[in-house]
Amino acid sequence: MGVRQKRIAVHDLEIGMFVSDLDRPWHQTPFPIQGFYLRSEDDLKAVSSHCRWVMIDVAETREALDNEQGSVRLFHRRGADRGAGREALQLPPLSIREPVSYEARTPLKKEVKASRKLLIDAEAALARVFSAIEAGHAPDLRPAVDVTRKMVDSVARQPHALLWLSRTRQHDDFVYRHALNTAVWALVCGRQLGLNEGLLNHLGIGCLLSQVGKTALPRDLLLREHQLSAEEYESYRSYVQRGCDMLEHAGLSRAVMSVVQNHRERHNGSGFPRAIKGDRIPLLAKIAGLAEFFESMIAPRGEQQPMTPARAVTLLYDMRNIEFQEDLVEAFIQSVGVYPTGTLVALSDGRRGMVVSHAVEKRLWPSVMVMQDAACQPLKSATIIDLARHNESRAPADHLFIDQCLPHGTEGLEASRFDTTGAESRWSVTRLISR
Numbered sequence: 001m002g003v004r005q006k007r008i009a010v011h012d013l014e015i016g017m018f019v020s021d022l023d024r025p026w027h028q029t030p031f032p033i034q035g036f037y038l039r040s041e042d043d044l045k046a047v048s049s050h051c052r053w054v055m056i057d058v059a060e061t062r063e064a065l066d067n068e069q070g071s072v073r074l075f076h077r078r079g080a081d082r083g084a085g086r087e088a089l090q091l092p093p094l095s096i097r098e099p100v101s102y103e104a105r106t107p108l109k110k111e112v113k114a115s116r117k118l119l120i121d122a123e124a125a126l127a128r129v130f131s132a133i134e135a136g137h138a139p140d141l142r143p144a145v146d147v148t149r150k151m152v153d154s155v156a157r158q159p160h161a162l163l164w165l166s167r168t169r170q171h172d173d174f175v176y177r178h179a180l181n182t183a184v185w186a187l188v189c190g191r192q193l194g195l196n197e198g199l200l201n202h203l204g205i206g207c208l209l210s211q212v213g214k215t216a217l218p219r220d221l222l223l224r225e226h227q228l229s230a231e232e233y234e235s236y237r238s239y240v241q242r243g244c245d246m247l248e249h250a251g252l253s254r255a256v257m258s259v260v261q262n263h264r265e266r267h268n269g270s271g272f273p274r275a276i277k278g279d280r281i282p283l284l285a286k287i288a289g290l291a292e293f294f295e296s297m298i299a300p301r302g303e304q305q306p307m308t309p310a311r312a313v314t315l316l317y318d319m320r321n322i323e324f325q326e327d328l329v330e331a332f333i334q335s336v337g338v339y340p341t342g343t344l345v346a347l348s349d350g351r352r353g354m355v356v357s358h359a360v361e362k363r364l365w366p367s368v369m370v371m372q373d374a375a376c377q378p379l380k381s382a383t384i385i386d387l388a389r390h391n392e393s394r395a396p397a398d399h400l401f402i403d404q405c406l407p408h409g410t411e412g413l414e415a416s417r418f419d420t421t422g423a424e425s426r427w428s429v430t431r432l433i434s435r
Contacts, residue, residue, distance in 0.1 A: 005055040010048045013038060013056075019047065021055035025348070025401050037318055087322070089268050089278055094327040099194025104158050108357055111161035115154045119165055122147045122183075123176045126208060130175070133246050134215045141205075141250055148183070148204040152197055155187040160341055160357040163188060167342025168354075174301050175211050175222075178292075181299065183207035185336065186291035189328070192335035193287075199255070203284045206259025209252075210288060213243025226304050237272045240264055255284060263288040266323045290316070290324045290332055298342075298408070308405040309340040309355075338363045344406040344413050348399075350374030352406065353382065354413060362388035365401065371413055378412055 005020055013019075017038050022029065029050045038044060047054060106114075125143035132139040154162050162184045183204045190200050214222055217239055221232060228236055244261050252260075262276070262285035269277030271289070281289075297312040307315070313333055320326040337358035339345060346352045351370045358366035365387035372378055391399045406413070 006058045007053055008056055009053050010044075010051050013044055013047060013054070015039065015041070015044065018057040019054050020057050023051050023053050025399075036314070087268055089321055091278055091321075091325060094193070094283070094325070096194050098196070100196050101194060102156055102159075102191050106157040106161075108158055108160050108164070111154060111158035112164060115150075115161050116165060118147065118150055118154060119162070119169060119180060122151065122180055122208070123173075126176045126179060127173070129209070130212060130215055133212055139250060141209075141252070144208055145201075145205055148201055148208060151183065151204055152187060152200040155184070155191050155200070156197060159188045159191055159335065163336070163341035164356060175214055177299070178295060178301075179208050179211045182210070182288065182292045182295045185294055185332075186287050188335045189287050189291060189332045190284075192331045193328075199284065202253060202255035203259065203287060205252075206256045206263070206284060207288050207291065209247060209256070210243065210260050210263045210292065211239075212246055212260075213239035213241070216242045216246075223301065225301055237264075240273050255282075258282040259285050259288045261285070263292055265289060267325050268322050270323060286325060286328055290328055293324075294332070306408045308407065309336075309343040310338060310405045313338055313340065333363075334360055337366055339366050339402060339405070344408065344410050345402045346404050346406055347385075348401050348403045352376065352410070352413060356384060359388055365391060368402075376412065 008017075015038050019036055019038060036043075038047070122144075125147050129139040129141065129144055151162060166181045166184045186207050187200055187204050190203050195203065217236065221228070221236060224232075225236060240261065240263075244257065247257065247260060259282075262274075262281055265271035265274065265276050265281045265285065266289065267277060267281070267286070269275050294312055294316060297307045297315065298309050300306055313336070316324065316329050317333065320329040337355070337360075339355045339358065341355055341357060343355040344352070345355060345368060347368065347370070351374055352372040353368045353370040356367045356369050367384055367386045367388075370379065370383045370385055385400070387400055387402075391401075
C-alpha cells in the first residue's frame with residue numbers, strides 16, 4: 001500500500017489528515033514545516049485562514065503505485081505516518097548547562113577549502129580502527145580522536161562546510177560514510193544547542209565509533225538491514241552490545257561509551273538494546289540517535305530509495321516527542337534548515353540546483369547553487385543565489401522560492417564539480433587520494 005495526493009477543500013479537512021501541499025507557496029504561510037498532520041481544531045483553523053484548498057496524502061493501491069514508478073512524489077511520503085497512533089512522551093524543556101553561543105567566524109568558501117581533506121583523513125582513521133577490531137587487535141584511537149577534534153573546530157567556525165563536503169563527496173565504504181555523516185549532522189545539531197567543544201568532541205567520536213559492532217555481523221545481513229525477518233532483526237540489534245564489548249578496554253570516556261551504547265534507544269522506549277526512554281537516555285546519545293536516523297533516511301544502504309533531506313526533516317518534525325524529543329528535533333531543524341545542505345531543488349522560475357547553506361531566520365530561503373537553467377540544460381558555471389537576500393527588496397509576487405525538492409541522483413545536478421562559489425572546482429576526490 002502506498003500513498004498519493006488528493007486535492008481537498010479546507011472545509012472538508014479532518015483531524016488526523018496529513019497536509020502535503022497548499023494552494024500557495026509555503027513561505028507565504030506561518031507553517032514551520034512543509035507537510036504536517038492536522039492534530040487539533042486550531043490546526044484546522046490555521047489552514048482555513050490561509051488556504052482555500054490543500055493536497056492531502058491518501059492510501060492508494062499497489063497497482064496505482066506500480067503505474068507511477070519514477071515519480072518524484074512517490075518517495076516523498078515514505079514513512080510519513082511513522083508517528084501516527086504512537087504514544088507521545090512530553091518532558092520538561094532541555095536545559096544545557098552554560099551553553100556556548102557560536103558565531104560563524106570563517107566564510108563558507110574558506111572553511112571548505114581548509115577542511116576538504118578532513119573527511120578523507122577521518123575515513124582513513126575509521127578504516128584503521130575497524131580493521132584492527134576485525135583482526136582482534138586493540139585499536140589505536142588517537143588518529144580518530146585527533147580528526148574528531150578537527151571536525152569540531154571546523155563546525156564551530158562554520159557549520160555548513162563539513163555538511164557541504166559530506167553531501168558532495170563519494171565515500172568508499174557505506175559503514176564509514178554512515179558513521180562520518182552521522183557525526184557531522186550530530187556536531188551541527190550540538191553546536192546549535194550550545195554544547196561546549198569538550199562535549200562536541202565526545203559526541204563526534206561516539207558517532208564515529210557507534211557502528212563498530214557491525215563488523216561482527218554477516219555482510220549479507222548488513223546489505224539487507226531494512227528488509228530483515230524478525231529473527232534476522234534480533235541478530236542485527238546485537239551490533240550495539242557487540243560494539244560496546246569491542247571498545248570496553250579502549251580507554252574511552254563514559255560520555256563516548258554512552259553514545260555507542262544508547263544511540264539506537266528512542267524517546268518513547270521503542271529502541272534497543274535496553275528499550276529505555278525519556279530522561280534515561282543520555283543527551284549525547286539522543287543527538288546521535290536523531291542524526292543517525294536522519295542519515296539512514298537520506299542515504300540508506302542498498303537499493304532502498306533515499307528520501308530528500310527536506311522530506312526527512314518533515315518526518316522528524318512529525319516524530320517529535322514520539323521517537324525523538326521535541327527540543328532536539330526543533331534544534332536539529334534550526335541547525336540544518338527546512339532544506340538541509342545537499343538538498344536538490346527546483347526553483348519557482350524553473351532553474352535547478354543544490355542547497356548550499358541557510359540562515360536560521362529565513363529557513364525557507366536558503367542559498368542555492370544553481371546548475372541548470374529553466375530548460376534543465378547545464379550552465380557553463382554554477383551560480384550561487386542567496387534567496388533571502390534576493391527576495392529582501394522584492395514584492396511577494398516577485399519572490400524566488402523553492403518550488404519542489406528533487407530526488408537524489410537527478411541527472412545533471414553534480415555539485416562535486418564546483419566549489420562553493422559556483423566555479424568549476426580544481427579539486428576532486430580522485431585527485432586528492434592520488435597525491
